[in-house]
Ligand SMILES: Cc1cc2nc3c(=O)[nH]c(=O)nc-3n(C[C@H](O)[C@H](O)[C@H](O)COP(=O)(O)OP(=O)(O)OC[C@H]3O[C@@H](n4cnc5c(N)ncnc54)[C@H](O)[C@@H]3O)c2cc1C
């Protein structure tokens with residue numbers, strides 16, 4: 270067993286884990302944060318995407334022990350006080366989801382995009398999200414949602 | 430699926446790491462970004478006795494530029510290669526190729542050392558190293574050595590690295606750094622290349638004095654194509670097309686689910702021509718082509 274101490278959505282968590290525990294399973298099984306979805310478990314679908322120290326990673330391709338001492342953000346960090354995050358709101362308004370399986374990973378990828386390249390256009394949005402597979406929407410509404418989300422993030426940025 | 434059981438350790442210094450590696454034997458693996466190892470563990474294609482995490486070993490994530498050469502620590506991520514100013518200035522081919530490696534989340538964690546140690550024949554870093562006359566630096570309890578890219582890649586997932594050795598850094602030379610081109614065909618942005626081509630030239634008074642054409646996705650390892658290199662040096666007005674035809678005609682590419690051999694031959698032509706044109710245009714030579 271290995272000692273692990275990792276901040277998840279701003280709260281410090283500590284545990285003893287088998288070193289082979291994936292970060293995705295630590296989040297879901299140990300912490301009950303089942304918002305992070307698991308599809309392929311080999312890096313292709315993107316459903317399990319979370320942020321580690323602000324950068325998107327596949328939680329299925331990260332051992333929990335590799336997150337030791339770091340800070341992890343999951344989809345559960347987005348909404349606060351019952352209010353959707355602007356990115357979530359945009360997905361809702363633009364029909365950026367149907368079954369919702371891919372959505373947590375997409376939202377976290379978009380959160381990274383909003384932080385690092387909020388001024389980007391549709392082509393760059395598509396490129397950034399090429400590692401997030403969605404089997405329902407056909408992607409057009411997702412790109413619409415991300416465009417709208419980046420607009421509202423930019424407006425908020427201008428306002429402050 | 431989930432990884433099989435293994436013992437895990439995270440050494441804190443390079444000597445400690447090398448000691449552990451020399452004692453652990455062939456069944457141990459080192460863990461860098463995990464973007465190739467974790468899929469293999471999850472699919473149970475690998476069942477190592479020990480997983481030795483490189484993350485806490487200091488000094489493996491430096492990027493040093495001196496005299497136009499760049500030395501990149503093994504633990505430098507693909508994403509850092511895409512954004513680092515020293516890399517952009519001294520090895521612009523490397524910066525360009527970095528953007529083709531996987532998706533953003535893969536680039537955020539995957540490392541250059543892991544990519545060359547893993548030696549996927551379709552990977553970008555090996556052909557960048559070949560095109561820039563680079564080398565792979567290795568350490569073990571027996572000492573240090575540097576292996577030229579040309580001698581490092583032996584076959585699918587197989588390199589000149591011995592089991593007790595760790596890749597410490599990659600060195601990119603300066604001679605080929607400034608006239609370069611890169612082009613690849615991928616089915617979806619971020620997927621592994623079906624065929625990728627890196628071209629780099631040494632220019633002397635506006636002429637190609639030496640050339641490198643390195644191709645991924647066509648054989649059991651990254652290959653150089655001397656016939657295409659000779660066509661670039663010959664320097665006709667249609668040098669890029671000559672090089673593309675030479676590459677297509679001299680290489681018998683593999684067939685797999687991503688593309689038949691004859692499809693890959695067409696890709697070799699197209700990608701070599703594009704990369705060569707880019708390399709020549711950077712110097713205003715051979716610009717009539719294409
Ligand atoms: C969905 C997906 C798409 C991808 N697309 C691409 C792509 O388009 N192009 C591409 O090139 N790659 C691609 N990759 C692979 C990715 O680039 C990996 O990051 C890389 O191949 C391995 O680097 P790593 O740091 O993750 O190594 P790890 O996965 O940690 O290790 C891989 C192997 O190398 C060994 N190793 C690692 N570091 C060292 C070292 N310093 N010394 C000695 N041995 C070492 C390990 O023991 C292991 O055997 C993709 C991966 C995924 C999951």
Ligand code: FES
Nearest residue numbers: 308309310315329
């Ligand atoms: S579950 Fe991690 S990428 Fe598919």
Ligand code: FES
Nearest residue numbers: 367369403404405
């Ligand atoms: S909404 Fe169903 S997979 Fe994307």
